[in-house]
Amino acid sequence: xxxxxxxxxxxxxxxxxxxxxxxxxxxxxxxxxxxxxxxxxxxxxxxxxxxxxxxxxxxxxxxxxxxxxxxxxxxxxxxxxxxxxxxxxxx
Amino acid sequence: xxxxxxxxxxxxxxxxxxxxxxxxxxxxxxxxxxxxxxxxxxxxxxxxxxxxxxxxxxxxxxxxxxxxxxxxxxxxxxxxxxxxxxxxxxxxxxxxxxxxxxxxxxxxxxxxxxxxxxxxxxxxxxxxxxxxxxxxxxxxxxxxxxxxxxxxxxxxxxxxxxxxxxxxxxxxxxxxxxxxxxxxxxxxxxxx
Numbered sequence: 001x002x003x004x005x006x007x008x009x010x011x012x013x014x015x016x017x018x019x020x021x022x023x024x025x026x027x028x029x030x031x032x033x034x035x036x037x038x039x040x041x042x043x044x045x046x047x048x049x050x051x052x053x054x055x056x057x058x059x060x061x062x063x064x065x066x067x068x069x070x071x072x073x074x075x076x077x078x079x080x081x082x083x084x085x086x087x088x089x090x091x
Numbered sequence: 092x093x094x095x096x097x098x099x100x101x102x103x104x105x106x107x108x109x110x111x112x113x114x115x116x117x118x119x120x121x122x123x124x125x126x127x128x129x130x131x132x133x134x135x136x137x138x139x140x141x142x143x144x145x146x147x148x149x150x151x152x153x154x155x156x157x158x159x160x161x162x163x164x165x166x167x168x169x170x171x172x173x174x175x176x177x178x179x180x181x182x183x184x185x186x187x188x189x190x191x192x193x194x195x196x197x198x199x200x201x202x203x204x205x206x207x208x209x210x211x212x213x214x215x216x217x218x219x220x221x222x223x224x225x226x227x228x229x230x231x232x233x234x235x236x237x238x239x240x241x242x243x244x245x246x247x248x249x250x251x252x253x254x255x256x257x258x259x260x261x262x263x264x265x266x267x268x269x270x271x272x273x274x275x276x277x278x279x280x281x282x283x
Binding site: 040072088 | 103109113116117120123124127128131150153154157158160161163164165168261264265267268271272274275276278279280281
């Protein structure tokens, strides 16, 4: 029962990741709608960070891992996204 | 019969694989930040370079790698539950990984055919080096998947073998995780 539930959760996570990746068309170079200068980089980096967190939590099973390990990976993703955005928007 | 991992005190897999993963994540962080730093200095060069990349191929590779990740995760669940399907899932994940390698090779060949090389511009130096190092990780991950597939198909899996299978699967997920940011920075982010 637990296995079935976990597999459903994995498939749901995969479907979300596929949908979010396809959504990158909306902000990618093939889109004509991507003219919002300020928000495009924020959207792209936050979307990538969210996808990375999903992979870490669900596929790498950090959701059930020791707190320290989970904390390290989550902080790494957060710091990476913040650092990238700060560097992109520096004067 | 279900088999539970004994490696709960340090997450999935062997402790050593986490050291490898955390080290890799830190090194790739430096790659990402150096790309952003230099891209911000000369955004025009980076925008021109990005315009020469094949976005649909990059998107295809992203979808393929995400799909291979779930196949590896389902393979691990199958092995844990004692099902014989684990090897099949790992084989399918390998097929996706091989597709990624094939498409990346086509992309590299197409670039070189049109005169774009590692020294064409700063953007392409970063592109070939970073995606090349990532491709090396994909090849290593494929070798790991091949090994764990054999282990899964060899019969009943004991706890040490399960930890090895978990380690291989973890490494494969890390390869997927790193590609997510590489795809965002090289293919999607607008340089200005």
